Amino acid sequence: RHCTDVICCVIFIVVILGYIALGIVAWVHGDPRKVIYPTDSYGQFCGQKGTLNENKTILFYFNILKCASPVVLINLQCPTTQLCVSKCPDRFATYIDVQASYRYKPDQWNYFRQFCKPGFNNPRKSVAQVLRDEDCPSMVIPSRPFLKRCFPDFSTKNGVLTVANQTTFKDGRGKTRNVTDLREAANGINNVLDARSVGMKIFEDYAISWYWILIGLFIAMIVSLLFLVLLRFTAGVLFWIFIFGVIGIIGYGIWHCYWEYDHLKGIPGSDLTVYDIGFQTDFRVYLQLRQTWLAFMIILCVVEVIIILMLIFLRNRIRIAIALLKEGSRAIGYIMSTLFYPIVTFILIAICISYWAVTAVFLATSGEPVYKVMANQTLCKYANLTCDPETFNTTNVTKLCPGAQCTFAFYGGESLYHKYIFIFQLANAFVFLWLVNFAIALGQCTLAGAFASYYWASRKPADIPLWPLFSSFGRAIRYHTGSLAFGALILAIVQLIRVILEYLDHKLKGTQNSFTRFLLCCLKCCFWCLEKFLKFINRNAYIMIAIYGKNFCTSAKEAFFLLMRNVVRVAVLDKVTDFLLFLGKILVAGGVGVLAFFFFTQRIPVFAQEAPTLNYYWVPLLTVIIGSYLVAHGFFSVYAMCVDTLFLCFCEDLERNDGSTAKPYFMSASLHRILGKKELSPKKA
Numbered sequence: 098r099h100c101t102d103v104i105c106c107v108i109f110i111v112v113i114l115g116y117i118a119l120g121i122v123a124w125v126h127g128d129p130r131k132v133i134y135p136t137d138s139y140g141q142f143c144g145q146k147g148t149l150n151e152n153k154t155i156l157f158y159f160n161i162l163k164c165a166s167p168v169v170l171i172n173l174q175c176p177t178t179q180l181c182v183s184k185c186p187d188r189f190a191t192y193i194d195v196q197a198s199y200r201y202k203p204d205q206w207n208y209f210r211q212f213c214k215p216g217f218n219n220p221r222k223s224v225a226q227v228l229r230d231e232d233c234p235s236m237v238i239p240s241r242p243f244l245k246r247c248f249p250d251f252s253t254k255n256g257v258l259t260v261a262n263q264t265t266f267k268d269g270r271g272k273t274r275n276v277t278d279l280r281e282a283a284n285g286i287n288n289v290l291d292a293r294s295v296g297m298k299i300f301e302d303y304a305i306s307w308y309w310i311l312i313g314l315f316i317a318m319i320v321s322l323l324f325l326v327l328l329r330f331t332a333g334v335l336f337w338i339f340i341f342g343v344i345g346i347i348g349y350g351i352w353h354c355y356w357e358y359d360h361l362k363g364i365p366g367s368d369l370t371v372y373d374i375g376f377q378t379d380f381r382v383y384l385q386l387r388q389t390w391l392a393f394m395i396i397l398c399v400v401e402v403i404i405i406l407m408l409i410f411l412r413n414r415i416r417i418a419i420a421l422l423k424e425g426s427r428a429i430g431y432i433m434s435t436l437f438y439p440i441v442t443f444i445l446i447a448i449c450i451s452y453w454a455v456t457a458v459f460l461a462t463s464g465e466p467v468y469k470v471m472a473n474q475t476l477c478k479y480a481n482l483t484c485d486p487e488t489f490n491t492t493n494v495t496k497l498c499p500g501a502q503c504t505f506a507f508y509g510g511e512s513l514y515h516k517y518i519f520i521f522q523l524a525n526a527f528v529f530l531w532l533v534n535f536a537i538a539l540g541q542c543t544l545a546g547a548f549a550s551y552y553w554a555s556r557k558p559a560d561i562p563l564w565p566l567f568s569s570f571g572r573a574i575r576y577h578t579g580s581l582a583f584g585a586l587i588l589a590i591v592q593l594i595r596v597i598l599e600y601l602d603h604k605l606k607g608t609q610n611s612f613t614r615f616l617l618c619c620l621k622c623c624f625w626c627l628e629k630f631l632k633f634i635n636r637n638a639y640i641m642i643a644i645y646g647k648n649f650c651t652s653a654k655e656a657f658f659l660l661m662r663n664v665v666r667v668a669v670l671d672k673v674t675d676f677l678l679f680l681g682k683i684l685v686a687g688g689v690g691v692l693a694f695f696f697f698t699q700r701i702p703v704f705a706q707e708a709p710t711l712n713y714y715w716v717p718l719l720t721v722i723i724g725s726y727l728v729a730h731g732f733f734s735v736y737a738m739c740v741d742t743l744f745l746c747f748c749e750d751l752e753r754n755d756g757s758t759a760k761p762y763f764m765s766a767s768l769h770r771i772l773g774k775k776e777l778s779p780k781k782a
Contacts, residue, residue: 101648106579127459140466143181153181159234185247186237191269235269298712306717317725329426354394445536453529534585546643552746580649685729690722
């Protein structure tokens with residue numbers, strides 16, 4: 098063994114160090130409070146400790162009706178003054194009414210002015226000037242906080258949308274509006290609030306049933322282990338039952354088609370052709386034609402013949418595939434620690450995802466507040482230009498664009514760091530993809546090395562090395578980090594291109610240029626196929642690296658040509674393995690799901706008293722089913738890697754050895770018998 102792809106290993110280490118440095122720089126410049134806390138029109142955080150807004154945790158919109166403006170979609174900002182408040186309004190009120198009554202009802206003014214700009218306390222100022230300068234909102238309406246923002250308190254009464262049991266309100270500008278106008282401004286909020294109620298019930302269900310969910314997942318783990326162990330005895334039986342079942346079903350289909358064809362004989366109109374009746378939206382019409390059933394019968398006969406011929410000519414390869422599946426089960430039985438290695442991969446990927454997400458948030462929140470002109474008039478030439486809120490009222494913008502406001506837009510800056518924030522985000526995404534693919538590659542190479550040590554052992558299990566999984570992991574890290582990083586780099590580049598294409602497709606979705614859409618569709622399809630091909634090549638290259646310790650390119654080339662020389666065996670083994678593992682996943686998830694259904698619906702008398710009372714029994718049920726499928730997938734991914742490794746070792750064994758005393762086979766006795774050898778070599782005895 099020697100170190101492979103050293104240059105790529107050095108580059109990989111340098112990139113990781115650079116990635117750490119990027120995270121540190123983002124940590125210094127970023128401020129996640131900009132995401133956690135809502136920001137008012139002055140760029141100040143609502144609820145931030147140590148500021149004037151410490152007790153004002155909720156964002157209030159002066160005129161939420163303006164949030165229905167197209168400007169919101171363009172600038173992602175509502176073109177109205179936004180203020181931090183301690184609580185949302187709980188009543189209808191207009192500035193006109195409050196000003197008219199402030200002399201003899203000062204309590205109303207004191208209540209209303211808490212929603213005005215800080216420091217404003219001049220009820221004598223004319224209504225027109227107050228609304229022009231947006232010192233106070235023209236109206237307040239009963240609201241409730243959601244996502245730390247005040248939204249109208251919608252409710253439905255007798256199928257009619259209301260706010261505080263009212264269907265109309267005064268907008269403070271002399272008009273009476275319907276609450277549906279508010280609904281358009283806060284589009285979808287009512288549904289979201291209803292969803293919040295459902296979410297609370299779901300949370301309660303999880304809080305009550307979480308330990309039963311864990312028990313269900315533990316059962317799924319035990320069943321998955323038993324399925325893998327029993328595959329050495331049941332793989333062949335399950336496969337042949339399925340095959341003969343398919344043959345039987347197709348045979349029944351042929352008989353049924355003939356019966357329908359013969360039954361329609363002599364019925365008026367049944368001898369018409371499909372061409373005679375043309376295209377019909379009611380497809381049952383075609384079932385009244387003898388020609389339809391004849392076509393079905395011919396197609397099923399062809400499929401039946403093809404399956405039978407494939408079984409006849411590929412029977413030996415199918416037997417080899419089944420023998421390898423049984424051998425994989427036996428190998429896992431000897432190296433049980435491999436079943437729990439996916440936990441290591443999961444932890445590594447979780448670390449990568451967490452670091453990427455935190456770095457992305459800190460990068461996105463880097464910079465100082467940037468303010469832009471928000472104008473209701475679409476023809477305002479100053480709209481969307483940067484501005485200074487301290488000097489904005491002294492400029493001509495408010496005169497040329499009445500109602501325009503200098504409001505907070507986003508966080509940015511003019512420094513070199515801020516100019517390249519987008520580039521840093523791309524680098525963050527690229528290194529994230531590289532690290533995730535490296536973690537997957539490390540797992541595949543580690544498992545391949547452990548299972549290869551099983552195959553090439555002369556006497557099984559006596560000659561299997563001690564701690565094969567840990568030894569394989571050590572070899573992969575010590576000698577082949579560069580090779581694994583090289584393969585992960587190639588895959589990460591293709592995945593990044595796919596991400597960029599998806600982004601462009603999303604941005605150009607509304608375009609009418611059909612050629613552009615066609616070109617993007619073709620590129621997405623090509624890179625999807627390329628990614629699938631590279632994953633297949635990388636997987637087998639890592640197996641060859643684990644076996645022989647060569648560099649990535651050499652291992653990928655040797656693995657590819659070895660598979661091409663055994664392409665039929667590859668196809669047969671792949672389909673047989675896919676079928677059995679899919680069957681296993683369905684059996685595990687379905688079996689545990691049925692058990693969970695009977696338990697959570699209290700249909701098991703023995704556990705009826707233990708079952709928790711739930712709002713929605715499907716919440717823990719779906720969690721158990723999906724979790725069981727993922728648990729089974731984790732165990733079976735190890736099994737699939739085992740079978741692929743043993744298959745490559747088997748192909749190498751056939752090409753390098755001839756079964757003689759000088760070059761004995763390392764394969765198991767069952768594979769030896771399938772190949773037609775009369776006796777094993779002394780080395781295997």
